[in-house]
Structure formats: C-alpha cells, structure tokens
Amino acid sequence: MSVTIAQVTDCHLMAEPEALFCQINPAERLQKVLADIKNLPNTPDFIVFTGDIVQQETAESYQLFANIVANAKLPQKKFLLPGNHDLPAEIAALKRSELFVDSDHFSASGWQFLLLDSYLEEGRGAGSVDCTVLNKRLEQADHSAHLALFVHHHIAEFKSFIDNYPLNNALELRQAIAKIENFKGLFHGHVHAYQQGLTDGIAWFACPASSVQFDHQGDKNYLPDFGYQVIKCQADGRIQTSVRWL
Ligand SMILES: [Fe+2]
Numbered sequence: 001m002s003v004t005i006a007q008v009t010d011c012h013l014m015a016e017p018e019a020l021f022c023q024i025n026p027a028e029r030l031q032k033v034l035a036d037i038k039n040l041p042n043t044p045d046f047i048v049f050t051g052d053i054v055q056q057e058t059a060e061s062y063q064l065f066a067n068i069v070a071n072a073k074l075p076q077k078k079f080l081l082p083g084n085h086d087l088p089a090e091i092a093a094l095k096r097s098e099l100f101v102d103s104d105h106f107s108a109s110g111w112q113f114l115l116l117d118s119y120l121e122e123g124r125g126a127g128s129v130d131c132t133v134l135n136k137r138l139e140q141a142d143h144s145a146h147l148a149l150f151v152h153h154h155i156a157e158f159k160s161f162i163d164n165y166p167l168n169n170a171l172e173l174r175q176a177i178a179k180i181e182n183f184k185g186l187f188h189g190h191v192h193a194y195q196q197g198l199t200d201g202i203a204w205f206a207c208p209a210s211s212v213q214f215d216h217q218g219d220k221n222y223l224p225d226f227g228y229q230v231i232k233c234q235a236d237g238r239i240q241t242s243v244r245w246l
Pocket residue numbers: 052083084085152189190191
C-alpha cells in the first residue's frame with residue numbers, strides 16, 4: 001500500500017481572471033494544473049496546496065481560487081497552507097468552506113502528514129514556524145507511522161535571491177525534525193522550482209509553481225514551464241516524487 005499526493009503551490013492569482021503575473025495568466029495555468037491532476041492515470045489520494053495562492057491580496061483573488069478549485073471538480077480531499085503572499089483570514093475562511101478539509105494533518109497507508117503554517121506578519125517574504133507547537137505535535141504524532149511535513153518556505157539555502165525570503169528559524173525546524181526517528185521528508189513551495197536535497201539528514205522536496213518558475217542559477221529570470229509535483233509515499237517509508245510540466 002502506498003499513498004499518492006498531488007502538491008500544487010505558488011499559484012499567485014490576480015483578482016481578475018485575465019490579469020497577468022510575470023507576463024503569464026496564473027488563473028489559466030492553475031486550471032490546466034487541476035485538469036491535469038484530474039486526468040492522471042493513477043489518481044492521487046490527496047491534494048495539498050502549499051501557499052502563495054494569490055499575488056494580489058484581495059478577497060476577489062481568493063474567490064477566483066475557490067471558483068477554479070470548485071470548477072475542477074476534483075474528488076480528493078484537499079488541504080491548504082498559507083504562504084508569505086497570503087491573507088491568513090482568507091485562508092482560514094477557505095479551509096472552513098466545503099472545498100477543503102479544515103485540518104492541519106492527515107493520515108493514510110501507514111503515513112502521517114503534518115501541515116505547518118510558516119506565515120509571518122510583516123515578514124516581507126520571510127517566514128517563521130512555531131517550533132514549540134511543532135515539538136508538541138511531533139511528540140503527539142503517531143510514532144508507528146512514517147512522518148512527513150508540508151510547509152510553504154524552503155528549509156535549506158538555495159544560494160539564490162530566494163534566500164532573501166527565508167524561513168527565519170529553518171535551523172530550529174531542522175533540529176526539531178532531526179530528533180524524530182520516523183521522519184521521512186519535508187515538502188515545500190516558495191522557490192518555484194522542482195528540486196530535492198538532503199540537509200542535516202533531512203530530505204526535502206521543492207515543488208514547482210503552478211504559475212512561473214524561478215531560475216536559481218541566474219538573476220531572477222523566469223523560466224517558461226509550469227506544473228506541480230506528484231508525491232508517492234511507499235509503505236516501507238520511501239518517498240518518490242515526479243514532476244508534471246505543462
Ligand atoms: Fe512564497
């Protein structure tokens with residue numbers, strides 16, 4: 001038995017469906033991403049949105065997001081996390097709506113997944129997690145299950161401009177996770193790139209953006225691809241990710 005999750009991130013929606021972000025239409029791209037998830041031959045069990053849902057922080061942008069998700073008619077349980085561009089009250093309202101599950105964790109097939117909020121008011125793109133709360137959650141987690149985390153911000157340096165918008169207490173987070181024997185991996189957004197790494201013994205997996213990709217080699221150029229990642233968590237604790245470029 002395994003569990004499969006589609007991770008969608010950094011949608012950066014504008015208030016108007018036709019409005020552009022970085023010369024592309026983010027609403028159209030999100031629609032294409034959700035249509036692709038619907039047509040996957042191996043249907044994912046869950047869908048997790050990991051923040052930066054909007055670029056224009058208005059109620060209209062969130063309404064557009066809700067409309068796109070509703071119109072996609074995806075049968076899976078959907079979870080939602082805020083990113084640095086989000087409005088916490090709008091995210092909370094969405095989570096309470098019938099479109100999403102209002103929970104910060106879910107379990108399946110011998111796995112437990114925790115959703116971790118890294119929103120920081122006045123963070124100017126940076127984030128922070130409450131490690132006191134996290135430590136408690138890790139203590140109370142199902143220690144017979146494999147454990148994984150979703151969070152918006154990256155937890156290891158990318159050595160690019162994105163490090164100007166870091167998770168302020170990434171080291172503290174890594175130390176908290178490193179103590180957990182059954183911890184298997186962390187999935188994040190924010191970097192707009194498909195990349196994986198191992199930092200302080202923690203496997204992390206960066207999800208491509210549904211809007212535009214960032215070039216971490218160059219000087220904040222935008223790359224033409226967009227997509228999402230499919231995460232497969234095996235019963236023996238192995239994680240495999242694949243990317244769907246559209
Ligand atoms: Fe972000």
